[in-house]
């Protein structure tokens with residue numbers, strides 16, 4: 256038997272942990288693959304809890320995160336640290352997911368070291384470098400350096416074809432987030448927060464850099480207006496630890512008896528909160544994918560999305576960050592059962608829970624062509 260192929264899986268932030276976990280687990284079951292997990296720890300606590308849930312212990316931990324890290328210094332530290340480790344580990348393949356600074360730098364360093372790079376969740380685009388910032392740039396760079404593009408949908412495949420990426424390098428696999436979600440959502444998890452069972456739960460998350468400042472203040476004011484207008488709703492808002500978000504959320508929402516601000520929830524309780532939610536307001540990418548699969552209407556606190564499939568299905572709506580518009584759109588769903596039912600259909604355009612399996616199959620066929628797959 257030939258020597259196993261050395262696959263280096265990179266994880267940096269919470270969503271990368273969630274979306275890489277099914278793939279890491281699947282690769283570890285393959286006899287032809289030797290898997291090394293490298294955590295940049297661009298996120299510290301948020302990443303650690305996700306990896307613990309999925310039983311993944313990083314082989315290498317770069318411990319990169321600093322409080323309130325700025326993009327240039329984060330990028331510089333990642334490039335230096337990744338380059339050193341790629342040199343030491345000399346993997347056959349580097350895999351990373353999504354559009355964070357970790358992913359962009361991993362693709363760049365793999366390119367400099369001439370190591371083939373596989374991009375998981377490839378092909379998402381808004382075609383606007385300012386929205387989301389800096390993620391649109393990150394995924395463009397990673398996308399153009401990849402040997403394999405694992406795209407979640409046909410739409411993302413088309414985006415890459417338009418950019419001149421070779422068809423043969425693109426594989427429609429679905430999004431691994433659905434693999435992770437289905438595994439976790441199959442069980443009931445305790446939610447250690449006392450919620451009022453008699454009230455409709457509105458779940459909120461927000462963290463996008465382009466929304467910092469006035470847009471995010473407007474979002475908070477809209478949430479407050481909604482709670483005041485509807486005595487039968489309760490808001491649960493796990494606040495992202497980014498200081499630019501935390502301070503404003505606590506200043507504007509911290510004192511309302513029906514707005515529950517809490518630290519980020521671990522992934523399993525957060526899935527449980529999504530299951531219990533009546534309505535979700537978010538600017539998160541992952542939540543836009545998960546909530547429709549759980550049959551929950553999502554109002555997206557952004558003007559553009561790289562995930563238009565669920566919008567086209569009518570189960571996600573873009574509402575931007577204008578206070579009056581958010582209030583109007585949420586009120587429509589809170590007032591009209593018909594409008595609500597129209598959006599709560601359990602449609603999932605992002606996958607069927609088999610994405611990791613498909614990615615593994617592509618890699619095995621590509622890497623083990625000379626060994627007959629073993």
Ligand code: UD1
Pocket residue numbers: 268269270297298299300301302320321322323324326329354355356357389390462464496497498
């Ligand atoms: C990052 C990604 C974003 C992704 C998001 C997922 C970049 C530029 N941004 O945004 O694409 O959607 O993660 O959540 O790659 N912090 C903690 N503990 C943690 C995590 C973060 O305290 O476990 C705080 C730190 O002060 C840190 C700050 O949040 O400096 C910002 O973290 P960073 O990864 O730079 O940006 P995010 O806003 O989290």
Ligand code: UDP
Pocket residue numbers: 269270273460462493494518519520521522523525526538539540541542545
């Ligand atoms: N999430 C979580 N706890 C929370 C909020 C979100 O586990 O308190 C999960 C959520 O289910 C989704 C992922 O984190 O899978 C999304 O991460 P985030 O919104 O930070 O990043 P994005 O998806 O926007 O890149």
